[in-house]
Amino acid sequence: xxxxxxxxxxxxxxxxxxxxxPTQMHALGQKIDDKIAPNTVIQEVVRGYRWKxxxxxxxxxxxxxxxxxxxxxx
Amino acid sequence: xxxxxxxxxxxxxxxxxxxxxxxxxxxxDDEGDLLLPxxxxxxxxxxxxxxxxxxxxxxxxxxxxxxxxxRQMGTDYSVTLGDRTYSPQEISAILLKSLKQRAxxxxxxxxxxxxxxxxxxxxxxxxxxxxxxxxxxxxxxxxILNEPTAAALVFDVRAEEPENVLVYDLGGGTxxxxxxxxxxxxxxxxxxxxxxxxxxxxxxxxxxxxxxxxFSQAHDGTLVPTDAATQARLLQAAEQAKMALSDHAFTTVxxxxxxxxxxxxxxxxxxxxxxxxxxxIKPLLKDTLEAIDRALxxxxxxxxxxxxxxxxxxxTRIPLVQQLVESHLPGVPVSSFEVDLCVGLGAALQAGVLAxxxxxxxxxxxxxxxxxxxxxxxxxxxxxxxxxSAIIPRNTVIPTSRSQVYHTSYDYQExxxxxxxxxxxxxxxxxxxxxxxxxxxxPPKPGGSLQIEVHFDFDLNGILTVTATExxxxxxxxxxxxxxxxxxxSSHDLNQARAAIDSLFEAMPFSxxxxxxxxxxxxADSEEE
Ligand SMILES: Nc1ncnc2c1ncn2[C@@H]1O[C@H](COP(=O)(O)OP(=O)(O)OP(=O)(O)O)[C@@H](O)[C@H]1O
Ligand SMILES: [Mg+2]
Numbered sequence: 394x395x396x397x398x399x400x401x402x403x404x405x406x407x408x409x410x411x412x413x414x415p416t417q418m419h420a421l422g423q424k425i426d427d428k429i430a431p432n433t434v435i436q437e438v439v440r441g442y443r444w445k446x447x448x449x450x451x452x453x454x455x456x457x458x459x460x461x462x463x464x465x466x467x
Numbered sequence: 468x469x470x471x472x473x474x475x476x477x478x479x480x481x482x483x484x485x486x487x488x489x490x491x492x493x494x495x496d497d498e499g500d501l502l503l504p505x506x507x508x509x510x511x512x513x514x515x516x517x518x519x520x521x522x523x524x525x526x527x528x529x530x531x532x533x534x535x536x537x538r539q540m541g542t543d544y545s546v547t548l549g550d551r552t553y554s555p556q557e558i559s560a561i562l563l564k565s566l567k568q569r570a571x572x573x574x575x576x577x578x579x580x581x582x583x584x585x586x587x588x589x590x591x592x593x594x595x596x597x598x599x600x601x602x603x604x605x606x607x608x609x610x611i612l613n614e615p616t617a618a619a620l621v622f623d624v625r626a627e628e629p630e631n632v633l634v635y636d637l638g639g640g641t642x643x644x645x646x647x648x649x650x651x652x653x654x655x656x657x658x659x660x661x662x663x664x665x666x667x668x669x670x671x672x673x674x675x676x677x678x679x680x681x682f683s684q685a686h687d688g689t690l691v692p693t694d695a696a697t698q699a700r701l702l703q704a705a706e707q708a709k710m711a712l713s714d715h716a717f718t719t720v721x722x723x724x725x726x727x728x729x730x731x732x733x734x735x736x737x738x739x740x741x742x743x744x745x746x747x748i749k750p751l752l753k754d755t756l757e758a759i760d761r762a763l764x765x766x767x768x769x770x771x772x773x774x775x776x777x778x779x780x781x782x783t784r785i786p787l788v789q790q791l792v793e794s795h796l797p798g799v800p801v802s803s804f805e806v807d808l809c810v811g812l813g814a815a816l817q818a819g820v821l822a823x824x825x826x827x828x829x830x831x832x833x834x835x836x837x838x839x840x841x842x843x844x845x846x847x848x849x850x851x852x853x854x855x856s857a858i859i860p861r862n863t864v865i866p867t868s869r870s871q872v873y874h875t876s877y878d879y880q881e882x883x884x885x886x887x888x889x890x891x892x893x894x895x896x897x898x899x900x901x902x903x904x905x906x907x908x909x910p911p912k913p914g915g916s917l918q919i920e921v922h923f924d925f926d927l928n929g930i931l932t933v934t935a936t937e938x939x940x941x942x943x944x945x946x947x948x949x950x951x952x953x954x955x956x957s958s959h960d961l962n963q964a965r966a967a968i969d970s971l972f973e974a975m976p977f978s979x980x981x982x983x984x985x986x987x988x989x990x991a992d993s994e995e996e
Contacts, residue, residue, distance in 0.1 A: 413527050415510060415520040420527030422695025432511045432527070438696045455696050456527035 406441035408434045408452040417441060419451045426457040433457045471580045471609065471822045472570055473617070473814025476559060476597065478537040479639040481505050482808060483566040484815035485574070489826040491621075491815035493808050494570045501808065503569075507561045508532035509548040517565040526695070533558050535640065538663070540600075541593035556596050560603035567604055581606040582818040584810050587613045587645045587659035609821045615645035616654045617813030618779045622802055623649055630774040631657075633762070633799070635792055636810075637755065638780035640666045644758045646766045646773075652820065658765035660758040665751060667709070667782040673747040674705035674739075678720060681737040689733060692726060700725065704735070712741045713784045714868045716920045717938070742872075745787045752788060756795050770796045778803035779810060786869065804864055837861040838923060838931060841886040841895035843876045855888060855895040858923045865929075870922040872938075877914040882907040885921060885935045887946065904946045906935050 406417055413420060413432050421438055429435060434454045441452030472485045472494075480502040484493045493501045500519070508521035509531045516524060516532075525532045533546050539555040546553050563583070570578050583606075585597050594611045601608040615634035623630055629650035636643050643661030647654060678701055679691040691697060704720050711718035722735040763769060776792060776799050783789065783806050793801050805812065819826040839857035843850055859869050875883065882905050890898025909917060918938040925931050934945040 412511065413524065415508075415516055415524040419523040420525065421699035422526050424695075436696065438700065451523065453699075454527075 403444045406452045408437040413456045417448050419453050423458045424455050425460045429457040431459050471818035473582045473818045475584050475811035478535050482811040483570050484811040486819045491812040494573050496569050506534045513549050541596045556600040559600035563604035579607050582610045582612050582814045584612050584614045584617050584814050587656045613656050614810045616647050617810045619647045620813040620816050632775045633773050634777045636779040637782040638666050644762050658762040660762045670748050671706045675702045682735045712744050716741045716870045716872045773799045776801045781807045834863050836889040838889050853895045866926045868924045873919045874915045875917040879911045901948045904944050906944045910939050
């Protein structure tokens with residue numbers, strides 16, 4: 394299936410480990426994770442695809458957040 | 468005179484429309500999308516995001532994404548994005564500016580004059596804030612127009628006779644009903660009621676809960692986990708199923724690998740009947756009918772005083788919504804056209820009127836006769852065979868798909884005969900036959916227990932496809948009728964034509980049979996698959 398797609402230049406969008414990109418990903422939620430840089434994709438729920446420079450379907454992902462928000466500066 | 472535009476600045480979606488030869492059309496973005504999600508955000512790298520991209524990041528970064536700003540208009544709410552705080556006017560101006568740019572790039576011309584719509588219940592402060600938003604975005608705001616008035620104008624710009632129109636608007640997150648009086652160029656909202664926390668989002672959540680229950684039933688009580696990803700999948704599946712049920716009597720929801728339990732993966736697979744969904748949302752819809760009564764009382768009117776009902780908002784695509792409104796206001800013609808674009812189209816018409824352009828109401832293709840099948844029906848005289856059961860009512864805007872579920876009428880019934888007719892007579896045979904077909908080899912079951920879904924699909928070329936499916940084993944058959952009559956009319960002409968024809972028939976009842984015989988002669992060839 395994947396190889397048929399790539400013959401037609403349909404390419405799976407990289408997601409896990411990448412910074413969240415609102416032009417090709419759709420966020421489903423956040424997950425607290427201090428071992429990973431905030432705003433990094435930690436889970437791909439639905440794979441996204443691109444054909445040439447057109448997004449056929451955005452990847453649906455979960456994004457890391459730090460356990461504590463930085464303190465506010467007043 | 469430059470180009471003028473109309474803008475529907477919505478809670479969930481916004482759009483911009485303009486006129487071509489007096490007819491309104493919605494300007495798409497470069498992806499071809501007509502609706503701009505009403506979201507504004509700042510990306511991780513401090514880039515402004517508007518519309519789709521801001522909506523996509525919402526769940527990842529709610530602290531730097533703004534949605535539903537319309538609910539804050541006219542308040543002193545402020546929101547911080549990046550290193551600056553913004554007023555509701557400023558956030559709305561970002562949406563308006565993005566729509567302005569979209570229009571300027573498609574039309575290759577600078578655009579300054581706009582009509583912007585607001586709900587009828589908006590206060591002066593909320594209207595003023597909306598006007599300011601337009602000015603910040605670089606528009607000269609020709610008028611702040613009430614949304615229901617805009618919708619009514621799509622059907623009756625410049626009606627000669629004064630008309631009372633009830634506009635029923637059920638969107639994603641808000642509901643309102645208004646009574647608008649249109650007399651020539653003068654329009655007035657006589658009454659308005661609603662609930663700004665009721666809409667399609669609530670229906671999605673009801674169905675999401677129902678799907679979770681169905682999952683548990685199928686998997687020995689295993690609960691669906693409450694984590695964001697699983698719940699988001701379930702909610703999306705619910706919205707898709709909801710939309711499918713607007714066109715079909717049944718739909719199947721499939722979410723493979725919804726839950727993994729140890730090594731085993733559990734799938735969600737459930738068939739949802741339209742009736743199940745209707746039972747979930749009926750209580751919410753009852754409230755909307757009460758709002759209709761309150762609006763009528765406030766305007767000192769009864770249903771008889773209404774000339775028309777206009778349905779607006781994506782959620783009015785749900786057949787039950789149409790049915791409940793129709794039966795709550797018997798005898799009042801119900802119109803709808805592009806329910807999610809209608810307000811913006813009307814705003815563009817009004818902008819044209821203000822700029823002195825010649826404008827005209829929308830032309831729509833409609834079914835001039837009701838289309839349906841012969842069925843056994845319960846009547847005050849008992850069960851009667853060969854009654855006409857209309858599936859697509861006359862004057863429905865095409866293309867359209869509708870379906871209805873019927874039951875077998877006696878024990879061990881082996882076949883059903885689907886006889887298709889067009890017309891308005893309660894006795895099927897008194898209407899024009901369009902063809903018939905059978906579904907055979909039905910599984911043996913007691914009468915009334917076997918369900919047959921009959922689906923009518925009427926496309927823009929006037930081709931009617933009728934499909935009947937037996938629900939148990941999926942036996943089906945279908946029939947295509949070519950050259951079914953269609954008619955192109957403005958809704959205003961439609962009412963006049965209807966009145967003219969009705970009076971013609973009253974004057975010459977004896978000619979009815981001849982007329983029907985003629986129509987039957989023209990009626991289409993049919994073929995069985
Ligand atoms: N075919 C359909 N069947 C049922 N519901 C639908 C259908 N198509 C769209 N909807 C629903 O319509 C809603 C969106 O409607 P609309 O675009 O009119 O909202 P809106 O005007 O932006 O919202 P609001 O008026 O609350 O600001 C969503 O809940 C969507 O799921
Ligand atoms: Mg709306």
